[in-house]
Amino acid sequence: xxxxxxxxxxxxxxxxxxxxxxxxxxxxxxxxxxxxxxxxxxxxxxxxxxxxxxxxxxxxxxxxxxxxxxxxxxxxxxxxxxxxxxxxxxxxxxxxxxxxxxxxxxxxxxxxxxxxxxxxxxxxxxxxxxxxxxxxxxxxxxxxxxxxxxxxxxxxxxxxxxxxxxxxxxxxxxxxxxxxxxxxxxxxxxxxxxxxxxxxxxxxxxxxxxxxxxxxxxxxxxxxxxxxxxxxxxxxxxxxxxxxxxxxxxxxxxxxxxxxxxxxxxxxxxxxxxxxxxxxxxxxxxxxxxxxxxxxxxxxxxxxxxxxxxxxxxxxxxxxxxxxxxxxxxxxxxxxxxxxxxxxxxxxxxxxxxxxxxxxxxxxxxxxxxxxxxxxxxxxxxxxxxxxxxxxxxxxxxxxxxxxxxxxxxxxxxxxxxxxxxxxxxxxxxxxxxxxxxxxxxxxxxxxxxxxxxxxxxxxxxxxxxxxxxxxxxxxxxxxxxxxxxxxxxxxxxxxxxxxxxxxxxxxxxxxxxxxxxxxxxxxxxxxxxxxxxxxxxxxxxxxxxxxxxxxxxxxxxxxxxxxxxxxxxxxxxxxxxxxxxxxxxxxxxxxxxxxx
Numbered sequence: 001x002x003x004x005x006x007x008x009x010x011x012x013x014x015x016x017x018x019x020x021x022x023x024x025x026x027x028x029x030x031x032x033x034x035x036x037x038x039x040x041x042x043x044x045x046x047x048x049x050x051x052x053x054x055x056x057x058x059x060x061x062x063x064x065x066x067x068x069x070x071x072x073x074x075x076x077x078x079x080x081x082x083x084x085x086x087x088x089x090x091x092x093x094x095x096x097x098x099x100x101x102x103x104x105x106x107x108x109x110x111x112x113x114x115x116x117x118x119x120x121x122x123x124x125x126x127x128x129x130x131x132x133x134x135x136x137x138x139x140x141x142x143x144x145x146x147x148x149x150x151x152x153x154x155x156x157x158x159x160x161x162x163x164x165x166x167x168x169x170x171x172x173x174x175x176x177x178x179x180x181x182x183x184x185x186x187x188x189x190x191x192x193x194x195x196x197x198x199x200x201x202x203x204x205x206x207x208x209x210x211x212x213x214x215x216x217x218x219x220x221x222x223x224x225x226x227x228x229x230x231x232x233x234x235x236x237x238x239x240x241x242x243x244x245x246x247x248x249x250x251x252x253x254x255x256x257x258x259x260x261x262x263x264x265x266x267x268x269x270x271x272x273x274x275x276x277x278x279x280x281x282x283x284x285x286x287x288x289x290x291x292x293x294x295x296x297x298x299x300x301x302x303x304x305x306x307x308x309x310x311x312x313x314x315x316x317x318x319x320x321x322x323x324x325x326x327x328x329x330x331x332x333x334x335x336x337x338x339x340x341x342x343x344x345x346x347x348x349x350x351x352x353x354x355x356x357x358x359x360x361x362x363x364x365x366x367x368x369x370x371x372x373x374x375x376x377x378x379x380x381x382x383x384x385x386x387x388x389x390x391x392x393x394x395x396x397x398x399x400x401x402x403x404x405x406x407x408x409x410x411x412x413x414x415x416x417x418x419x420x421x422x423x424x425x426x427x428x429x430x431x432x433x434x435x436x437x438x439x440x441x442x443x444x445x446x447x448x449x450x451x452x453x454x455x456x457x458x459x460x461x462x463x464x465x466x467x468x469x470x471x472x473x474x475x476x477x478x479x480x481x482x483x484x485x486x487x488x489x490x491x492x493x494x495x496x497x498x499x500x501x502x503x504x505x506x507x508x509x510x511x512x513x514x515x516x517x518x519x520x521x522x523x524x525x526x527x528x529x530x531x532x533x534x535x536x537x538x539x540x541x542x543x544x545x546x547x548x549x550x551x552x553x554x555x556x557x558x559x560x561x562x563x564x565x566x567x568x569x570x571x572x573x574x575x576x577x578x579x580x581x582x583x584x585x586x587x588x589x590x591x592x593x594x595x596x597x
Contacts, residue, residue: 004184005071006255008213009129010078010093012121013103014111014470018133021165022103022174023061023077027244029171030063030075060096060199060211060257061244067179075178076257080117091120092272096198096213096257099127099182101174102153106132106140109441110148111411111470118153129177130155136164144438152437185215185255193217193225193278196287200270202318206238208264212276213257215287220251224279225262228286229271233279234262270321295327295343296475297454298387299350300368300497301357302339308363309338315361316340319353326353331388336366336497341388344370347454369500372450375402375478389499392485395536402478404450407432410461412469414442419464427452428503447476451503486511488518489532489539495586512541519543522586 011019063075078093094100100121104110121128130153132145142162150157161177163170187194199211212219219225223236240248241258252258264270275286303312316328327343344350350370357363376384376392377399386392408429412420417434424431424446432445448457453473461469484507488498498518502510511533518531522545529545556564 003255006074007178007182008076008097009099010080010097011101012117014113017103017105018165025165025168025171030065062241073179092198094124101129101131103131103133106134106142106145107137109145110152116472127182130160132162133165135162136167187216187254189254191216192281192283194283195276197274200321202321206261208270209259209261211259214254216254218251218253225276226279228275237261237263297344297370299370301342302336302366304364306337315357333496368497389485389501390496401483403481405447405476405479406450406473407476408446408448408473410444412465416465484535487534508540515541515543524548
């Protein structure tokens with residue numbers, strides 16, 4: 001393919017602004033998919049993505065488009081997620097492109113993630129094509145959206161394209177703008193091979209499928225390639241493209257996007273952001289990889305049945321292939337056995353990873369309370385990074401403790417400002433500024449502890465603003481704090497899976513909330529269960545789950561009362577023995593209830 005006819009672009013937007021629907025229309029308009037094969041959210045190939053109506057994984061597809069200038073162009077489209085937790089997927093896609101369609105909902109206008117994604121694209125010097133989508137809606141405010149794009153994003157009014165992805169309006173104008181405004185890729189086919197690994201996935205039959213964008217050179221079947229990160233050499237077994245189904249090709253040339261397989265069975269051998277080159281004629285310089293992402297939230301993941309640990313280990317390794325932002329290390333818990341301490345970019349990311357492990361690999365899992373990384377400076381001057389409550393040193397050994405703070409950008413309609421300020425203040429927020437974006441919308445900026453926003457802050461914003469609020473945040477620094485370890489005891493034994501690190505002033509309220517939730521969620525047993533929340537040796541809250549009553553005297557009719565007393569004493573002794581040796585079964589729902597408390 002002539003390099004001047006290639007265009008690589010991605011679609012970026014806030015969650016639910018119509019990226020996937022626009023991708024569907026582009027595929028239909030260009031004839032990349034027949035009417036018979038078409039279904040909504042075509043590029044979202046996970047059941048989870050369709051059910052939730054969100055994009056989780058970026059996906060690449062090649063389209064042939066015959067433009068008005070009678071030339072046929074090769075368009076490589078990469079559809080990206082919109083939720084703040086999946087920003088890493090967006091940054092990977094942007095690195096493989098020269099341009100981006102920035103989609104804005106005509107009814108909702110510019111949102112927090114729209115701004116974040118735009119800055120991400122501008123950082124990589126991408127050509128931005130602004131698109132106002134959903135112009136067919138009854139409550140569409142096109143002029144307001146135009147003004148926001150011009151004022152907030154600083155893009156020209158005349159560059160904005162009006163579209164309705166649902167009805168197909170503006171699709172041709174978008175394709176023409178892609179061809180005219182986005183530059184052709186640079187690089188030369190004659191240069192040594194230099195390809196960026198921007199994604200990968202696991203196929204049972206082919207092994208690891210590597211998605212790549214060629215910056216220089218060519219790649220063909222039978223060629224020997226070198227991974228520049230670990231110096232491993234492999235033979236290319238298969239070269240292909242997605243249309244959107246996989247299709248074999250002779251080779252890929254400079255500027256093109258496609259996939260290769262090399263019969264790699266070990267998931268650990270592939271590094272996202274790595275540079276692939278020709279083993280015989282390597283390129284002297286590797287491409288700049290991706291900025292290493294730091295997980296924001298840590299949680300323990302354990303199999304319900306300890307015999308499933310090897311299956312969980314294999315599943316996590318395979319999942320890591322298609323989700324490079326997810327990190328893990330082995331961990332052992334006294335109450336749950338062998339498992340993994342996993343790092344996630346946010347709470348939605350954690351939920352999605354858990355659901356994928358359970359669905360795709362048929363596992364039954366228990367996930368512990370999420371926590372962030374705290375910095376502990378001990379009296380001897382030693383500095384520790386703690387993400388697990390069980391590793392927290394004794395209070396008398398600690399000099400100072402610090403917790404991570406983020407700068408949160410909250411976009412909200414002006415009538416909800418009071419409620420938003422109240423919410424942020426209740427989460428120990430430090431007010432920074434308020435900025436009116438237009439007559440209707442306001443951006444509120446707060447510095448907040450990360451631990452206060454990881455569980456339900458985003459949900460609270462959505463419910464307070466009736467779905468119109470949005471949140472974006474960036475890591476700031478570590479600041480001094482007062483934290484304690486909150487332990488949950490079940491019949492006197494510490495359940496380490498329910499332990500958590502909490503802010504000292506909120507410990508009582510959290511402890512009380514957790515054990516009340518556990519009381520509702522744990523079913524009654526044949527013996528009494530005592531639930532306690534404790535800090536150190538001090539119990540701060542207690543609840544009792546009464547024993548199930550068995551009517552042992554049901555068969556006693558007539559006769560002396562001593563017969564009944566004898567049976568009651570026997571039952572009492574049995575319950576006492578059960579209390580000593582009986583095991584309390586804590587269902588998965590109880591862990592979730594404690595998580596949400």
